[in-house]
Each structure stands twice: as C-alpha cells, then as structure tokens.
Amino acid sequence: MNNGSEMRRIVTSWVIVSVIGDLLWWFLVGPHIPPGNMTESAHWNQFDFNILAVTALPVVFMVWIWLGYAVVKWRDKPGVPEPVGGAAAQASRGVQTAWITITSVVVISAAIYGTIALIGDHGSGGGEGPNPVWAPAGTIAANNAALAGKATWSPAGSQPLVVQVIAQQWKFTYRYPAFGGMETDRLVLPVNTDVVFDVTSLDVIHDFWAYQLSVKADANPGVNNVAFAETRQTGQFMVRCDELCGIWHGAMINSGRVLTKTGFMTWATKTEAQNAQNTKYLPPFAWTYTPDANGAAGGLYPDGNVTPYSPSEVYGAKQPTK
Amino acid sequence: MTISAERPTEATAGTAAPAGPRSGYSWTNRPGWMSQHLGTAIVLGFLGYLFGHWWGNYLAGSYTYIANNGQNGVADFLGLLCMVIGWLLGIGALNYPILKLFGREPGEETPAPGLSRYFRYTLDHKVVGMQYVVGVLLFLFTGGLLAMAIRTELLNPTVHIFNPGTYIEIVSEHGTIMMMMATSIVVGPLGNYLVPLMIGSRRMAFPRVEAFSFWIFSAGYMVIFSALFYGGFPTGWTGYAPLQNQAGPGMISYLFGFAVIGIGMMSAGFNILVTIVNYRAPGMTWSRVPMFVWSILATASLLTLATPVLFTAGLFGLLDHLVLTAFYVNEHGGSSYLWENLFWFFGHPEVYIMALPGFGIVAEIVPVFTRKPLFAYKVAAAGMMGVALLSFFVWQHHLFQSGINPDMRPLFMLTTELISIPTGFIYLVGMGSLYRGKMRLEVPMLFCLALYFNFLIGGITGVFLSDVPVNVTVHGSFFVLSHFHYTIMGGLVFAFMAGLYYWLPKMTGRMMNKKLGLWHFWTMFIFFNLTFFPMFIIGLLGQPRRVFEYAHNLQGLNDFSSISAFCLGASFLLFFWNLMYSMIINPKKAPANPWDSIGLEWQTANPVPLYNFERIPVIVTEPYRYSEPGAPAYADFGGGSAAGASTIGSSVQE
C-alpha cells in the first residue's frame, strides 16, 4: 500500500468517527452534563463544558486511531527487524509546522473563549474575592446596602438578594441581611433573582459548593469571597464543602431550595419571626467576622486577644448593643 | 573490557576527563561489619530520636499551650530532627563535612565490592541508582496499600470501615507518600544510574551530594511515616493552612517530612543539573544529547528551582507550630493565602517534575522499538524545556475559586492552556515516531503506548480544569483526582515500568520474564483505566475529594472503581512477583544488548565497570540513527574496543 492511500484511510476514518462522536456527545450526552440549568451560570458552564468536549473528542480519536493503526499495521515480523528507511524515516518540516500551528490556534481559541464566557457570565459563579470585577448590574450596590444595614428585598421588581454563607467546622449557616440579619441553617432562594453570595469562614478554609447552582467559592477566615448566581428554575440543590476542612469534612453536606418569589417571601417572613429571639443576639451584619482564634476557653496564642480589622466584627466575642 | 576497580589513568586525547574518587581507606568502606552501614544508621537514628524527644520535653514541657493540649509538638519535632541527624551520622554522610570542618583530609573512598555496598554510603552512581530502585518501590507499595484502604472505606456511602479521622489520616498519608515518591521515581533510580552512562561520563559531578540525596530521601520516608505514630494529619497532601495550624503533632511530620524530602530533591536535582551541563563526553553537543537526558535536565532544573519554595513554606509552617509565629494565621498578621501561593508555586512545577521524566523515557524507548529515528528531535527537546519554563507561570489555576485577584484569572487560564502546546509536542514526536515504523510490541514498548493512551486523557481533562467556567464545577471534585492520577500514575508510573523492563537487564544483567511482564502490563493497563475513568463521572456528579460519606446514588460507580482498584493492586503484586522471580529466584542472564539499541548506555561492558568507560567516548553523530545502516556509530570508544563497535546489527551477535 502506498503512503497516500494509507493516510487517506486514517484521515477518513478519523473524520467519520469524530463527526459521529461529536454529534452523539452534543445531542445525547451534552444536555445531561452537570451542573444543569438551574442558574444562568450553570447553563453557560454546561455549554462551555460541551464546547470543550466536542473540541477534545476529535483530538482523542486522532491519537487513538493513529495508535490503533500503528499497532495493527506498522508492526514487524519476529526476529531482528530491519531499520526503517526512506521517506518514512524523515521528520517532515511541514508536518511539524502544521502541528504546532494547529495546536496553538486551538489552545489560544479555547483560552479566548473561556475568557469571554467568564466575563460575560459574571465570573461564572466562582468566588471573586472581596472586590468582584465582573458583577451583574445592581449587585454591588445591594451588597453595600447590606453592609450599611439597609438591605431590602421584595418579590416585586428585580432586586438582587444578598445572602451570606458562614462556614464553620463543620457546617454552613446562612444570613439574610434583608430579613433582619436572621441566620438559618438552610439555604432558600427565590427564582429569577440575582443572588449575591458573601462567603466567609469562622475558622479554617472551607469551600461553598452549591452544585446545581454552579456556585463555588472558598470560605476563608477574615475574607469576604463574593460569588453571583442568577436563579432560573425552582427546585432542590445540594450544598457540599469542597475544601478539606478536617475530620467531618465529608459530613458537611446539606440541601437547599429555590422557591418562587412569593414562596420565598413567605418562608423568609415566617423564619424571620421564628428566629427573632436569636437574631437579636447576633452581631450586626458584616462581610467578615474575625473569629476568636483561641477557641471557647483560651488557647493557642498566648496574648488571648485579636485585633479585628475593619469592616469586620468579632463574631461571638462581643455583646451587640441592643 | 575487564571489570576494573582501578582508576583509569589515561584520558582520551583532547578531553579533561573528571577524576574518579581516590581508592583507599575510609569508615564507610571498611570491610566487614565494623564500619558504617544501614545498621549503624538505624541505631544512631533511634538514639537520636530518644535524645531529641527528651530534649524537647525538657525545653518545652511547661509551655502553657502544651500543658493545655497535652501534646508536646516541640519534643516530637526535635525527636524527628535528631533522628534524621543520627541517621545521617550513622550512615556516614557527615564524615566528610565534619572532617573538612576540622581541617582534616578524609581517607580515600572506593566502594566496597559485593552486596554490602548497597547498604552503605556508596559514592558510585550505579549503586545509588539501585538503592533508589528499592527505595521508591518501598514508597510506592506503602502508598498503594493506603490506597487500598481508601477504596475499601468508599465501598459504602454511609457504613464506615474506618472512623472519619482515621480516613482523613489515610488519605493524607497516601497523597503525601505518593507525591514524595513520584518526585524521585524516575530521577532517583534511572536518572542517577543512566545519566552518566548516557552522556559518557565516569561519574556524577558531586558523588557525595548524590549519595546524600538518597539517604536523606530515605530519612524523609521515615519522617512522613512517623505521622501515623502521632495521630496523622488531616490536611491531605496540600496541607492547607490554617487547618495545618490547627492540626496535632502529626502535621509536624508532614511539614518536616517535606522539608527533608525537599533537601533530597534539591541536592539530587542540583547534582544532576551540573553533571549534564558539565560532564558530557566530547562531541556531545546539545543536539546529540539523548532525549531521556533532556527530560532529566528539565526535571532537574525544576527540582533545583522550585523545591526551595516548598522548603521555605514548610519552615514557616514548622515555626507556626512550634514557636507560635503566625505566617499563615490571618488574625495574627499572617495569611492563609501565603501557604496556598507558596505551596502551589512549588506544587505546579512539581506536577511537571512528575511528568517530564515519563516523556523522556518514552521518547528514548520508542525509536528502539520502531527502528526509526526519533521524529522531530528538536521539537521534543523544545517541548520539554517549554513545559519546564511555563510550569512556573500557572500555579494560580489551583486557586481559581479561592477568592484571590479575579482579574488574573484570564491570564492563568491562558498560561495553563498554553502549556498544552509543548505537551502536544511530545505527542507529535511519539506519533511521528510510530509512523510506518517496524514496531516490536515488547513489554517496555507496550508501557510506552499505554502512556500515550493514558496521558492523553489526563492532559485533555487538564484543559477542562484550566477553563475557569468549567472549573467551577470540577474544581476539588473526583474529576481533579482522576485527572492527576491519569497524568501521574497513567503517565509517570507507566513510564517508570517501561523504564524498569527496558533497563533492568542493563542494571542487573538479568532479564525480566516476558510472559509475566505481559500479564502485568495488561492487568495494570485495564484495571488502571477501570479504576480511574469512572472517577471522572463520579466527580462530575458532584462528589468532592477526601470525603468519607457520599451520595447514595454514586455507590454503584464507587464500588466499580473500588473493585477495579483491588485488581489494580493485585497487578502490582504480579509485578512484584515478576521482579523477585526474574531478579532473584530464577534469574536468566540478559544479553548485552537485548533490545538492539544504539544508545550509549548499552555500549558499555556488562556489568558496567566502576568507572563506566575505560576511555571516555567521543560522540560523533546524532542519536537514534536507526534508519541508516551505513551511518557511523553514535560514539567512538577509541582503541579498537569491541564495545565501541555499535553500528546497527553488529550488536546482534552477542
């Protein structure tokens, strides 16, 4: 068999397999790829995954077909093989140039596309730190209002909702500044709303992962890590800790719900009333709380006192003014 | 060529051959058992531990925080420190520096003949290489056993074999032991043994540093294993602060263990780097350096430049633990991000420390089995150096969700994806070298092909991880776990196996059994993929890493993965059996050049004489000229030495 027809065979089968593979992926597998469609960023992150998948599959098939063909066809008879001579032994400069060019183009396109997706989707649900650079309209103002104690939310209109995620060993709790700063151990959200997550920790590093919402942000002590999500569907979602935080890390799991706007309002008003007695003992809402590093009864560092830095409050070591 | 322990006196014309060590008398090489060897190291190490522990209790027993928590980390640390010093004193690693300190000239050192040199502070790079083979296999099997324990716990989502604290201990110990092992699995055994042979040198640049690197590596093994005696550490191999600061004394074993291993990595890397740059035989220009040596050069650069960061980070952590500095504690002026940055600034080059040697092995072996020159030699070398260089600019992709500077994310996404261009070079070279070759599917070649298969999956999923939007879902999940097992185990460990099957005949003069080797290969390849591929799906379906409980609907996949993992473990037993059977129980003498290679290492006598080359060879042409029967031999050994005649086909008569 001559060189040309051999290459034609490989390329033809590669094209066929790639087209079939990509189509199967796009229409059969792709729609089921997590995190689904519960939020805007979940939707775009799924789309992004599938874009990468249909780009990657032909590359995988190319190498597999080449390896398979080589193993079957480019074998030697038993005994001491003769060296390979002639054109097959040459390293074609054209092939090298083409390979480098094509891989560079593919890779740089992927990076450019990823950047566009990241910025266009307001950080894609990832934690953007204390000073988010890709925030949806109105969310920064809402977050500042929450800090000033002026947070509000109502089912009418399209107000963003600020929710604080407080991680501690070994559970997440949530504060709603728009509802008197109440703290709950369940995360409930309204649908069709821009949600601002202020993620922080009272001790070690945790990671707030709301799986179906496609939100993931490390909870660092003394740091406010902001992430955004625009809810699109009602339903249940899973929250897990995604950064090893000690012995009960695996047990840091609970579920949350996205409700209709009025349903959420009903839940929030009811819970606010239920928790009112406890809420008045809580410190004012702040973006971070300096944990008492020494534990309940004194401890590791000998000075015993920590210096809080603005705009944070010592969470649990100071009696709030009533 | 006869085996000669004498230092060759003549040097090949036109070269200044490095002088070998002088022969004579020294403590480390005294005959019989009245000298320094493994036994004295164990005794002094043990005594050192007792002394250090007493010292620590004497010094710090009354500190308030120690009285409060009832665990004296200072004593544990000083115990370990004095154990390492005692171990090094006992083996004789400190004889030379101490004598020099007092202005004395040390005795001359010639390695003792016979088996006992493997248990001593021996300066011969071939002995050190063999010591490393045993050392890394011990590491590998310990870590592997712990992996079996992890998969046993994950058989059921809520019923527990181990308690969660023990489970985290096992996970952390497995990760750390495997990472430490993987830094040295190729550079240690094969790098030390083969680099001087491949570059035509009689020795390493710094033989004492080289021997030191092994003995401190083995001390590091003991230190990290000691964590189990102290109740383990809960942080995984990444050791994130401030969980690190909160942990008990087992954390000290982790921090100090990484520091000790770090010293070993730096000394090994530095020695090999200097050797490759300065000790190449005459005529070995950079375009004639074998590909394996290129990969070790790139790896050694990373070891030398990246490891000091880890060492420093570990030192800060130790200070935080022992004297309550606060490098990593936010409330006292430190930052938990400092550890994350320092750790990954080392950690990402580290990942390539664990990938590049594998690329080198396949690039070295594939031409031998396809009887073709290496496709695009320069591209391969550029790929390896390119990966090494870029690896310093990608570390923040581990911190995409951590909350630091979001505006840098596009940059780190770009650099991370760029690194797949030079990695792609490795595939161009590999695929090109297969093209219309005359492939022999010997066991080493099968392992090389498996690397191309596995690393492809590992590499492509790396692109998914580097994409920030997709990273939101897959970060910290089993997807990541599967990704790096595909690159490190599917890449490096498979390449290491290829290297062992390929070079053990040279190193020991004995062939590995082919039939057992084929069984080992197929079981390892199949069960590796069956173990780790489901983990991509498990991760995508929302299972985070290092959890002892998971969703009930993932039990089927986890059980499948666990059972495959047990079979994978059995495959390693098969390898162990083959190793024992072929090397010790029923050894078969290997031909001088069983694979018909034209590589320089195969042209030396068998077994390799103490000084490797009677005359320093002169390299006359490019490597891998398999295609030209009339081409000159790679090296000219001068003096009509039979071992020098290495044109293709001539070695077959042996």
Next chain:
Amino acid sequence: MTMSGRLGTVLGLFVVAVGLIIWVLLGLLTPGTPGGVVNFVGSSAAGQPVNMTIQTVGSIGFGNHPTWVSYLVKTPQGKWIHSTTWQLPANTQVNVTILQYDSGSPLRNQQWGQVTGTTGNVASLNGTSFSTYNSYGGNGVGHTFTVPSIGLSVPLVGVNGNLTLCGVAPCSLKQPHNTITFSFKTPAKVGEYHWQCFVPCGLGYLYGNGGPMSTQGYMGGFLDVVQQ
C-alpha cells in the same frame, strides 16, 4: 542457594514484611468506633421511648489524652463508657438527659444558642424550659449536642467556672453541673448520622477546633440508627 531455597527465602521475607506492615497499620489506625458501640436498641420495648443519659467533662482524666474535653455515655446497664457511637432504634422517641460538667463561654456563632429539632423545639435546663439561650449572658454555653443532618441542636449551658469543676470522668452528681433534658425522634431511615459539638472547646488548638474536636470519641461521633 538453590532455586527453591531462593523462592522460600523471598516468599518468607514477603510474608514477614506484609505481616509486619499490617500489624503496624492495625496498631496505628484507630478502629471505626473508638470505645465501641453502645447499644440502646432493646433497652425499652419496641415503639416505646428510649432513655439515654450522657455527660460532658472538661478533662477526661484518663487514657491517651487526659487533658481533653469529652462526652461519656451511660449504658442501659448503668455503666459510664467513653464512647460516642450509639446505636438507636429508627423512628423512635429518645429522651436525652445530659449532665454538663464544663464551664461555658460566649458562642462563636450564636446560631447554636437556639434549640432546634427537639420535640416542640424546646429543651429544659435544670427543669426550666427554654428555646434560645443568650450565650453572652450567664455562664455562657459549654458545648452543644448537634446532629446536623436531622437539624437537631441543643446548647449545653455552662456551669460557673469559678467553682471547683470535675476533672476526672465519670463525674458524680455532687459536683457542679447543669442538667439538660430534651426529646427527639430518630429518623426513619437507617444509617450512621454524625453528631458533634459546635463550641470550639479544643483547648490549645487554633480556633479551638483541633484535638478533642477533631477526634472521634471525644467531641463527636455517630448515631447508628438501625431497625428495631
């Protein structure tokens, strides 16, 4: 040496090595349930409430970590055991009495001052019913008994730290303590439910969450819910 001799040597050494490793690992790795499982199934007739008495002590006074704070449990036979894994029947009311011998402090997160998940969302402190405890007042909160996955959480109010507190478990009823009682219903679904304390009480560890807080058998364990 002959081939069979070498074979024997290798196999013998291998068996010895494997035995040694397994022996070391078994010795070093604590078992799944330190202290063993205390079984409450069958301590009362099926469907009838199960009574359970536990105590918390500031320093346990024995074992590997005598300075550590810990929970203990009274077996149905009336013996105090240092164990935190308790087997309970599913879908059954459990009447819990906790003897709290430790001093308290303000909570790091006042959220744990609320009583949740108990029958009527109340608990009783020395006979007085309460549903929220202000941890900034009084003697503060010493520990909490919390099972996150079923939403159960009860603050265990601290005793006056200036009194002479119990330092060796088990403590006697003569020593200063608070008695907290409450009832809850075990879930219908069998499985292992993790419980823990949410007061960072690991003295001498950063954030107070190391040591006893991070070791099963001290400030955390499992409710092993099984079918009766």
